[in-house]
Amino acid sequence: MRVVIAGAGSVGRSIARELLSHGHSVTLIDRQPAAMRIASVADAEWQLADACEISSLAEAGVDSCDVIVAATGDDKANLVVSLLAKTEFGVPRVVARVNNPKNEWMFDSAWGVDVQVSTPRIMTALVEEAVTVGDLVRIFSFHGSGTSLHEVTLAPGSAVAGATVRELDWGPGCFLSAIIRAGEPVPPDPDERVVAGDRLVLVLSERADPAALQRLVAPAPAAT
Template sequence: MRILVAGAGRLGTQAAQVLGAADNDVTLLDRDDDRVAALRGRLPVRLEAGDACEPAVLESAGAHTADLVIAATGEDEDNLVISLLAKRQFHVARVVARVNDAENAWLFDHRWGVDAAVPAATPLVSLIEEATSASDTVALLRLSKAGVNVIETTITPRSRAAGRTLADLAVPHGTFVAAVVRDGQPTAPDPGLRLAAGDELLVLSHSATEGEIHAVFQ
């Protein structure tokens, strides 16, 4: 998912960090050059400096191709302008805006291009849920925060795991297959299940790296 987060305050930065770590294509935009400079190299996202209330800045940051825009600045007026531009000028499918002052909450609706409004005190997981409209994404984020790596891998005809059962594979300690998706349908990961090309595996581990997991299945 291509995501643009406007506002590199606490909430915007945390949202960008978590969404970026979940393998989304994230850009974090803020008007404060010093704040942007301080964050460079610390987040798995692109960082851009500029005023998100300016259409040219939004376009340069990728609003014209974004699937989701999160307006998370500390000013309600700015968040409304960003939302309206995102929806009306750039036709972004989903726009989420932070409400800093509860008295302004009534403004944050479709008239201003807002699909979901979240109070400033909203927990990060709740913000992500509103942003993505996907409870499964939230579940994965909670696992990530708990120190559990969620790794996806697909079996190909050349994979060493093709034709072997799950019981035949020596996975690292603390690792297990949570689900096998075959022909678009989830299959119970029974130890006797024989893997085939095209199978998609969801693997959970609190210790193994992505490279170690792929070494087992690929």
């Protein structure tokens, strides 16, 4: 797979290193000369240019890449790169970094974005995951379809603990994607029972009711 990454800061370089280690071809674009001296990503192709310019993207061969990643620290630049990549070059998959969560609403198909990655949002989700049990936590959004990925850790005493997957009714627009138990993924087979401590990965569409799902997985009320 051939990937072009706009922005050779710490985020762009980290992505490049991971992709290179998996055997993919990577081109990094950055307008800062200092970025060109980073030896840790020497196996990538480098281009000193402004990725917001059509000529720079053309020179980088964006028209023949499989994925472009807009990974700069500037949301405006990432939106411009995404829009140009999709509309001018027809890149099949555009991934864009969101630096300010307030700008998430702009990172959608109208701007050419297939997948947005909000580092602050992901970190918030990880923090919430670490300190909450029994709460439904959104961990990812697929903005092209309005679908989102949520996770919940079943608390002791949860009303659904002990039920089989077949017995669980998640309501419209929601289905159980995976069960993570003791750090290992478990297929959500119909006869599999969910137990306290299980981490349930749920896929929700726009029709789903997160509040109803929260009530479903919440611990049973204490007896008075």
